[in-house]
Amino acid sequence: MSSKLCIGGIVEPGSTVINKTGSWRTFKPIYHHEKCIKCGICELSCPESCIIKTEDGYYEIDYDYCKGCGICSNECPRETIEMVLEEK
Amino acid sequence: MNKTTELFAPGHRGCAGCCDALAAKFMLKAVGENCIVVTPTGCLEVFSTPFPESAWNVPWIHSLFENTAAVASGIEAALKALGRKNDTKIMAIGGDGATIDIGIRGLSGAFERGHDFTYVCVDNEAYMNTGVQRSGGTPFAATTTTTPAGKASFGNLRPKKNMPQIMLAHGSPYVATTSIAYPKDMMRKVKKATEITGPTYVHVHAPCTTGWGFDGSKTIELGRLAVQTALWPMMEIENGDITGVHKIRNKRPVEEYLKAQKRFKHLFSIPDGAEIIKKIQELADWNADQYDL
Numbered sequence: 001m002s003s004k005l006c007i008g009g010i011v012e013p014g015s016t017v018i019n020k021t022g023s024w025r026t027f028k029p030i031y032h033h034e035k036c037i038k039c040g041i042c043e044l045s046c047p048e049s050c051i052i053k054t055e056d057g058y059y060e061i062d063y064d065y066c067k068g069c070g071i072c073s074n075e076c077p078r079e080t081i082e083m084v085l086e087e088k
Numbered sequence: 089m090n091k092t093t094e095l096f097a098p099g100h101r102g103c104a105g106c107c108d109a110l111a112a113k114f115m116l117k118a119v120g121e122n123c124i125v126v127t128p129t130g131c132l133e134v135f136s137t138p139f140p141e142s143a144w145n146v147p148w149i150h151s152l153f154e155n156t157a158a159v160a161s162g163i164e165a166a167l168k169a170l171g172r173k174n175d176t177k178i179m180a181i182g183g184d185g186a187t188i189d190i191g192i193r194g195l196s197g198a199f200e201r202g203h204d205f206t207y208v209c210v211d212n213e214a215y216m217n218t219g220v221q222r223s224g225g226t227p228f229a230a231t232t233t234t235t236p237a238g239k240a241s242f243g244n245l246r247p248k249k250n251m252p253q254i255m256l257a258h259g260s261p262y263v264a265t266t267s268i269a270y271p272k273d274m275m276r277k278v279k280k281a282t283e284i285t286g287p288t289y290v291h292v293h294a295p296c297t298t299g300w301g302f303d304g305s306k307t308i309e310l311g312r313l314a315v316q317t318a319l320w321p322m323m324e325i326e327n328g329d330i331t332g333v334h335k336i337r338n339k340r341p342v343e344e345y346l347k348a349q350k351r352f353k354h355l356f357s358i359p360d361g362a363e364i365i366k367k368i369q370e371l372a373d374w375n376a377d378q379y380d381l
C-alpha cells in the first residue's frame with residue numbers, strides 16, 4: 001500500500017541552470033571597463049545572478065542567462081554598461 | 089556552465105527585471121545556506137520551480153496559499169521534536185496575495201502560537217501571477233484587471249492594508265519594512281529577523297515590471313521612488329517600539345512616482361485626477377509625519 005503513495009515532486013537544487021534564458025534577450029549589456037569603479041552595484045542588482053566578479057575586480061556578464069533587462073546599466077553610477085540592440 | 093555562487097540560481101523564468109527574483113536572491117544572500125524555505129503559490133513559486141527544475145539551492149517546499157505559515161510552523165515543530173533545530177532558519181516567503189489576503193488566518197495562528205520562524209512578504213501590490221488582479225496590498229487609485237479605471241471608476245477604491253501593523257499587533261518581537269531598492273537594508277533586516285527567536289515579519293516592497301507597467305530596467309529605480317516619496321516608509325519595530333526609520337533626504341512629490349507607471353497613468357487624464365493625486369500626496373505626507381521620515 002505504502003509503495004503506491006506519491007512522495008511528491010522532488011527535484012535537484014539549482015537545476016534551472018539547464019535553461020539558458022539568454023535567448024530571451026533583445027538588448028545586450030556591454031561593459032566599458034575604463035569607466036568602472038568596481039563598486040559591484042551591477043552584480044548586486046542583477047535578478048538573474050549572472051554578473052560575476054572576475055579576478056581583476058571587474059565584472060563580466062554570463063550571456064547564457066542574461067535576459068537583457070538593463071537594471072545593471074540603469075543602476076551603474078558611472079554609465080559603464082551600454083545596452084546595445086542584439087543581432088543574432 | 090553556470091558560474092555564479094548565488095544560492096538563487098539563474099535560469100529561472102522570471103520576467104526580465106523581475107523584482108521577486110531580486111528579493112529571493114537578497115534573502116538567500118542574507119540568511120545563507122542553513123535555511124529551509126516555504127513558498128506558497130505565486131509568481132515566485134511558479135517561475136523559480138518549473139517542474140522538474142528548481143532555482144533554489146536550499147531546502148525548499150511549496151505550500152498552498154492559505155497554509156504557508158502552518159507549513160513553516162510544522163517544519164519548526166518537527167525539527168524541534170527531532171532535536172535538530174540548532175541554528176537552522178525557517179523562512180516563509182509569500183507574495184502580497186498569499187500574505188495579506190489568503191494566508192492571513194494561518195499566518196495569524198502561527199504568530200499567535202509563537203513559532204520560531206521568519207515570514208517575508210514580497211509585496212508587488214496585486215496578484216501578478218494570474219494577471220494583475222487587485223489584492224489587499226494594491227494601493228489607492230491603481231488600475232488592475234479587477235479594478236479597471238474608466239468612466240465609472242478611477243481604479244482601486246480602497247487604500248493599501250497596513251499589514252506590518254497587523255503583524256505587530258500579534259506581539260511579534262521584530263517587524264520590519266524594507267524594499268528591494270535598498271539591498272543592503274533589506275539583507276540586514278532579513279538576517280536580523282531570522283536571528284531573533286520567535287515569529288518575525290519582514291514586509292518587502294517590490295515593483296513589478298509587468299503588473300505596474302514600466303520598463304524592466306527601472307525596477308530598482310521605481311522602488312527607490314516609492315521610498316523617496318514617502319509612499320513606502322521603511323522602518324524597524326522591535327518589541328513594539330520603532331527603533332529605526334529610513335530618513336528621506338530629498339522628499340519627492342508623488343507625481344514622479346505615479347507618472348512612471350501605467351497603472352496610475354489614468355490619473356493624469358481623467359477630470360478629477362488632480363484631486364486623487366492630491367489624496368495620494370496626503371497619504372505620503374501622513375506617512376512622513378507619522379513615522380518622522
